[in-house]
Amino acid sequence: MTFNRSVRRKATRHKPARPQAADDDNFKLMLDAVRDYAIFKLTETGIVTTWNTGAQRLKGYSAGEIIGKHFSVFYPSDKIEMGWPEEELRRAIATGQYAEEGWRVKKDGSLFWASVVISAIRNSAGEVTGFAKVTRDMTERRRLEELEASSRRMNEFLALLSHELRNPLAPIRNAVGVLQRVASPGPEILERTKTVIDRQLTHVTRLVDDLLEAGRITTGKVKVHTAPIRIQDVVDRAVEGLQTQAESKGQALDVRMPDEPLHVQADHARLVQVFQNLLDNAFKYTPAGGRIQLEVLSEDRFVSIRVKDNGRGIEAQSLDSVFDLFVQEKDPTSAKDEGGLGIGLTLARSLVELHGGRIQAHSPGRGLGSTFTVSLPVLERTSPPEQGAYPLQHYGASVLKVLVVDDNEDSADSMAMLLEVDGHTVKTAYGGTQAVDIAAAFQPELILLDLSMPLMTGYEAIPLLRDAVRNDHLLVAAMTGYGLEADKARTSAAGFDAHLTKPVDLRALEAVLTLAQERKESGKKLH
Template identity: 30%
Template sequence: MSIAGESTYGRMVQSLGMLAMVSLDPDGRIASWNAGAERIFGYVVDEIVGQPWDALYTPEERSSAQPARALEAARQFGHDEGVGWRLDKQGRRVWVRSLLEALYGDAGELLGYTCVARDISAMHRVNEAMGSNEQQFRLLVQGVRDYAIYMLDPQGHVASWNAGAERIKGYTEAEVLGKHFSHFYADEDASAGRPARNLEIARKQGVYEGEGRRRRKDGSLFWAHVVIDRLTDADGEIVGFAKITRDITEKKLAEEELANARETLFQAQKTETIGQLTGGVAHDFNNLLMAVMGNLELLRKWLPAAPRPHQLLDNAMAGAQRGASLTQRMLSFARRQELHPRPVDVALLVHGMADLLRRSLGPEIRISTSFSLQLPRVLMDPNQLELALLNLAVNGRDAMRQGGRLEIGARGEHVAEGHSTVLPPGEYVCLWVADEGHGMDPDTLRRATEPFFTTKGVGKGTGLGLSMAYGLAEQSGGRLLLQSQPGKGTTVEIWLPVATAGATVPAMVVAGEPDGELQASAALTLLVVDDDDLVLLSTMAMAEDMGYVVHGVKCAEEALAYVDGGGAADVLVTDQAMPGITGARLARLLRQRHPGLPIVLASGYAELPELPVPDMVRLGKPFTKRDLYRAISDALGQVGVADETG
């Protein structure tokens, strides 16, 4: 064909107003668009060219990959012909007959596709109104098995039934003809009047589309995507409804799994954020308590002998110690507390707590235990585990206001590869505390491990019991899991990794209890480093009170300058968390200059993965004068032999 002929042919195609003539590129995107296509579908050329072909298909056909199947059929067989619903620009449904053909080049390469479509909506409505719907239905949809497609009379009774409906819902045509379509709804939806409301929407608006649970013949429920189209005759009278149902159970389950995964990720991120905030607050709070406790202790020796001032001082010290205990629970949740793990026999530990538990819980609580035989030991800090169990037991008691049974037990568990999303594979001991209390609703359960969250009311709980146990389990390489329902009690499980065969109990050096005044064994000079003025002054005052010569600086850079300038330093006492050079790095730098320098590293939380230098002594904040004395003695290698007078 000549160029002039091609131009004439193109103008002829573009001018056709009754037929939509569309060309597609090999990827199925619209390459050309004629006047007939604009009339039928409403799009002008600039709006549609370049868009995927499936933009003209209905949502249910896109979901079932019908556009892709049509292109595949055209590629395999040369053409694909059919009748079905398409969508125009306004979202209205258009009943069209279409012919899709594949175009190939001389070398057999795919050049694209051409599609000719005709709007036969009027003919479709006439055929339906004239009673030929049964024949049309059987010709068009009887063989469709992915969709339940059937007709309803104006009152909602089933008038036809296809093979897809039988496959999805389980009923044969003979079993359902004449039944009201509400028969397929879940009981709660039927009782709530949803079938009548959905049909009324279709009656008034022309179409109803939605999702919900539907019932199969065997009574099982499935998730369905439903479209109900109103059918009218030439006079506008409703002659029935066309109903299309698709089983979307797998899609719904995938969406729920994705939602659960997102919620799990959100909770993990929230917990991590709260943990960082809590750890930071606890660290700063420990510094404040350090100054309070240290100065209270020094003040004691200067008070008059009268009992009243000493009683007030004791009350203030008790309050500060309670604050220190609170920060330890906060650090436990944040997984930043100082742990001393060792192989622990859980059953033996719980039995050793029996008297403490009975005294703490009272006579209204019946305590029972259940432990598997030959239970392996776990690698844990026994003191922290005892505290966690006591907190969980007290929570269980508070949930049983009229008394009840509290069970503590443990069993061995094996987690196989890929069998858990919260625990790595390995051997565990599952330690649980179960009560018969009021339980928790889902909202409370989601927040139960958050620090300071409590349902006990103002002044009746810190909200740190569960969060402390949660952090302890996480920091020990395990997990805390909660099971609870309103009215059915709560079970808290702590999954802890089993101690390996090579794990040993670390040697513990216990200092003696000095009975009198703590005094330095020699005229030693302490270099004290801390960026917090209150902590620095308090530490210096305690050390000076013990007879040490003290030089204090506020940062590592000043400490290095002091030592490099010839300043005396028999012992280094440094804070860890400082801006610029940390205490750990300062310790390494000074050890390079003075290999034998005794070092005490003070910290508000356990942020060190390991000791940065050999023989360094850790000192947790807040610390007392006695704690400082013991740490210095340990660093000097004089534990148990330090001179004490008084």
């Protein structure tokens, strides 16, 4: 028997082909959703043709502002001058893809450390029709890598620190020994010992300040408080603080600045610190009779400050590491220990980068001098800076009644002596309870109050002292080894009128004395 088997086949349904335009739209939506990467396309000559949300977020330009412009706008001026943007395109064509890391410029002129990949786009005939570019901000990763590298040098640094702190302590101890052994030291001995002690204490203070700053860098606590300032004012203040150092070594310091004011958005005190570190570095590595030049230049969207010397110079292989924490390039031929902790240049770079700028080192080689260049975004439009924003205040001959409170008796007594030399009437107290008793009878017009005292801290003592004096014009200044911005905010919130960081800078002390005298005079007028 034969059977006929009919086979039924299921019809296959074909979906219509998706239009290419729809795919392109979806791809564009996907790119726009990427926020951590700047992804955009360039023509074969480097003109920007597309722009995603991540690019706007990272670089600051909207699509309408950047499409149609050449991508060299993202590069620092020195890279543009050397033709680096075009060189990157040539390398991408040669290998298909080129990747690098380096500084790039945002719309506001600030710099960031970028990871960049450029891929050549070719048509079916193999001809280059453009480029795809992906950029990511790696500034934070770069800083972390540098910090990790610096921690490996910590043991060596601690040994160096011990050495550096003992160096200035030795001449101080010797000078004090001279004063102890001479019954009636004459003017010459007093002048010599005074100079030694003052110079070495300044050195110790700077070492401690640098250590604190290094700690803030490693914990990410360095802050800048910016305002529109004239770069010429910053340079003047930096030079003012170090002119004596150059003169003591017979070095010439040549400062060149344009007459036209150049403004930057910056923290005045922090930039002074940057240029003082660079100048101090130049003085240290330039021999007696050498020449140091500081020049301020306006370059495109930046103001550049160059510190150039004709000193020891830097080996080519060391140029990349001179800014690393705790790194110093030693001169094997030098018979003299040049000293230092290897912190100053690290601080300078960190502070410059916090301002959206950058710092570079250049040297033709050993014995041929060095040049350090700081570039900061120039502020095109600004209101004139307030005159007298950083005056040197001096107090007059008016006598104040001052109470110095410190559980460290040497600290209290030496501050009292310093004030008595200028004619003020001073009493000392070595604890909070004693200070309250003395204040009630003495009725001081100014109290310099230590914070970290046993039994009763300065924070606990201040309301009791104000209650004991009962004078609305009384000025109470905190006197402490803690000098961070958070510490100053805390003392202000606790009712202190001023904050002096130990060792107390004489300029800061003068300012407090001036303010106390002004309050005293205003109190007299009211009565």
